[in-house]
Amino acid sequence: MIKGKTLMKIQTISKTDNELCFVLSGIDSVYANTLRRIMLVEIPVLAIDEVTFIKNDSALYDEIIAHRLGLIPLTTDLKTYEKKDSCSCKGKGCAKCQLTLSLKAKGPCTVYASSLESTDPKVKPAYPDLPIVKLLEGQKLELEATAVCGIGKEHIKFSPGLAYYRAYPIIELKGCKDKLIADICPKKVFEFSDKLEIKNLINCDLCKACEESCKDNSIKVSASETNFIFNIESFGQIKPIEILQTALKVLEGKLEEFEYKLTKKEEKPKKETKTKKVGKKKKK
Structure with missing residues (x-):
């Protein structure tokens, strides 16, 4: 186990034989990109x-x-x-x-x-x-x-397939009553009854068409820095879930190896001190 590791959560959105979509929470973009690269080029x-x-x-x-x-x-x-x-x-x-x-x-x-x-x-x-x-x-x-x-x-x-991710969208609504916003959104994220409501948040690609079209500034769209939507498309050698599981094992192994080498480097070997016997010199 690696000390100081953060708690990561995975939520499956959709799953087929060759495709997997899920939300990965509790990480940053560095971790997300590292995992993506491992899936592409380090799965045997x-x-x-x-x-x-x-x-x-x-x-x-x-x-x-x-x-x-x-x-x-x-x-x-x-x-x-x-x-x-x-x-x-x-x-x-x-x-x-x-x-x-x-x-x-x-x-x-x-x-x-x-x-x-x-x-x-x-x-x-x-x-x-x-x-x-x-x-x-x-x-x-x-x-x-x-x-x-x-x-x-x-x-x-x-390479076992394709892997890519995008930031999880955050949409703040402050009582917007503009009917046109639901039609303007290219991804059909909103629906309108008495007021504008979020219907398909996961579809949002952060284009901000809704925010720019809203006249009263009651919509704010931003990207999460800790939650990411991942897509894995397998080429058929192994299933997408196997790509993810193997990538996590590879990443864990790399971190453990790094921790071991780092600890080993810090523990520098002590220099041996040679002791000499001091005695009286014999007279010739």
Whole structure:
């Protein structure tokens, strides 16, 4: 546990298989941006890293097909696979940090990501209908690919998705009775009955169209400095909730490592003092 940590709250707004929207409270913009960057480039996922071509009669060069294969999102089980540099094989390559996929096709046809056959049934293309290449009559494509676990810092193909945030809106109403404000707002944040009321606060993007259009200055729009609305869109390798959970673990590990190094540096080793025996010199 890290000393002096603040209490952070998470409230889910919406959740699907590939998208997650939530409000993160009790932090500042520095923490929010740090978490966002970790989600983008420090979450390990599988991606094709090396391709051996046995036969390629298509119109595309080997390098182009290899590049396309590398960008196909592969479903990843974070409990089974880990990065090569942290694996017990010490980067040599084993079942814990890499796997093999093969592809064999004959034209005429369009080769899709679904044609990739994996040695691990849990690992497969997240979007099987992604086209790779078109083969004409008599053309063949045969290859073997090696997928490894990596992070977005190494290559964008290892990025698990998109993550972005915005400040939580704060709207103060002081008895505004202007009907037009509800229609002016592009995000339909307000509704009007007897007076102007907030209907969908979360939709507000802080454009301040309502504040600028209000003649009696009864509306004030500002951004919270401690609450943020996060959106996570997964590319399909892992679920958005896994991206968030893993990012929090990575951040906690970084803070613990920083605290350890800082404490270790403060505890400077004491210099050893050498003692000499003092005695009478013998006369020659």
